[in-house]
Amino acid sequence: MRNPNTFCKDCQKPLYRRPSELKKWDNVYCGICKKSHMKEFAISGNDARYLRYIKMWKNGEVTGMKGKYSISNHIKRYLLRNMIISVVNVSGVKLINLQIKYH
Ligand SMILES: [Zn+2]
Numbered sequence: 001m002r003n004p005n006t007f008c009k010d011c012q013k014p015l016y017r018r019p020s021e022l023k024k025w026d027n028v029y030c031g032i033c034k035k036s037h038m039k040e041f042a043i044s045g046n047d048a049r050y051l052r053y054i055k056m057w058k059n060g061e062v063t064g065m066k067g068k069y070s071i072s073n074h075i076k077r078y079l080l081r082n083m084i085i086s087v088v089n090v091s092g093v094k095l096i097n098l099q100i101k102y103h
Contacts, residue, residue, distance in 0.1 A: 008033050050074050 004014030006022060010033035017028055029037060053074040056062045064075040 010036075050077065054078050 002016040004016050005019075006015050006017050006028050007013065008015055008030040009027040010029060013030045015028060015030055022028065053062065053072070057064045057072075057075060057078075062072075064072050066072045
């Protein structure tokens with residue numbers, strides 16, 4: 001194990017990284033924090049696809065169907081999300097929490 005020369009940006013754990021790697025990245029993360037960030041990246045990438053799909057669906061460019069008989073996952077998600085939002089308007093705090101959890 002080499003002497004640490006940098007810190008994890010999230011949890012401040014001392015880390016060693018090769019100087020060439022340090023030059024490449026602005027932020028250094030330990031294994032655990034990196035994993036959680038990868039999940040974030042995956043989710044936001046997925047979101048971009050989802051939003052594009054919904055836009056196309058509204059414009060009538062895609063059917064919203066997956067195959068012949070099932071609804072696209074994007075559309076399912078859209079309907080679910082909107083359903084939760086409309087319930088929130090009716091009955092308050094408890095369901096607002098539910099919405100945050102879903103996101
Ligand atoms: Zn960390």
